[in-house]
Amino acid sequence: MAPITEVEGRRLALSNLEKVLYPATGFTKAEVLHYYATVADVLLPHLRDRPVSFLRYPDGPDGQVFFTKNVPPGTPDWVITAQVPRSEGPARMVLVQDLPSLMWAANLVTEFHTHQWLVGDPGQADRIVFDLDPGAPATIVQCCEVAVWLRERLAADGIEAYAKTSGSKGLHLLAAVRGASSERVSEYAKGLAVEAEQAMPRLVLHRMNRNLRPGKVFVDWSQNAARKTTATPYTLRARPEPLVSAPVTWDEVEDCRSPDRLAFRAPDIAPRVQAHGDLLSPLLTRPHTPPLPH
Known part of the structure; x- marks a missing residue:
């Protein structure tokens, strides 16, 4: 029988705590749950009020891996859910609003993926994202070169960008936006991806042409579509480690000379948060966010 734990007054059954999920x-x-509890203060603000899609891997990344968008069976009645629009009709999704909800979700063994909009206004984007995905032999080193170009290009439009690792091979670039639909943000992001390819044709692609991918960085602008999600800041990923x-930091991006320099594992994060705080906190406060240019 799974042990019962109380988290802020909510009773949770936490299962298979000794199971090894990352064989490497x-x-x-248990360490997965401990990690999420440790980073809850910086993770939860990026989850709050955003319908969550879970990438579940209950037997580790080498086992079955599957997306859960709808509210999972057996979800406690105290976990907040919301109806969200979808092309195939409205659906109910989970909102991870507090520590008990986070620990319940983490017990399912999940990556957290969120949209670029808040539940109160699903047609209105509040973030723009670029997923920089390297095609071997390119690595995150080349992604960093592209990220610096995009940062400067966004700054020319008055938009301040922030970076995070994807937790896989690449890099994500994010910025706060306001007053624009997801469709408009997607259009703007595509325009910048095209500009990046024109400026760095030997390095950048704005379309996912598999035959052209080797040695280049795919600037995926499509995750700004209202239906798409991106890995949430601080989420674990279903990788061997x-x-x-x-x-x-931008210093880390600019100084990156080896992929290992920007590979962070769960035990690395608490010291980084202690040293830097939440480097993405400006996305939450959105100070002086200008409208997208027309």
């Missing part, structure tokens, strides 16, 4: 390092289910989608 022996990282267990417990890699994290970790916020990074």
Whole structure:
């Protein structure tokens, strides 16, 4: 029988705590739960009021991996859910609003993926995202080069960008936006991806042409579509090791000379948060966010 734990007055059954989920390092289910509890203060603000899609891997990344968008069976009645629009009709999704909800979700063994809009206004984007995905032999080193170009291009439009690792091979660039639909933000992001390809044709692609991918960085602008989601800051990823989608400084991006320099695992994150705080906190406060240019 799973042990019962109380989290802020909510009773949770936490299961299979000794199961090794990341065989490369022996990282267990208990350590997954401990990680999410440790980073809750910086993770929860990026989850709050955003319908969550879960990428579940209950037997580790080598086992079955599947997306859950609808409210999972057995969800406690105290977990907040919301109806959200979808092309195939409205659906109910989970909102991870507090520590008990986070620990319940983490017990399912999940990556957290969120939209670029808040539940109160699903047609209105509040973030723009670029997913920089390298095609071997390109690595995150080349992604950093592209990220610096995009940062400067966004700054020319008065938009301040922030970076995080994808927790896989690449880099994510994010910025706060206001007063624009997801469709408009997608259009703007595509325009910048095209500009990046024109400026760096030997390095950048704005379309996912598999035959052209080797040695280049695909600037995926499409995750700004209202239906799309992106790995949430601080989420663990379903990789052989417990890699994290970790916020990074621009100094780290500019100084990156080796992929290992921007590979962060669960035990690395608490010291980074202690040293830097939440590097993505400006996305939450959105100070002086200008409208997208027309």
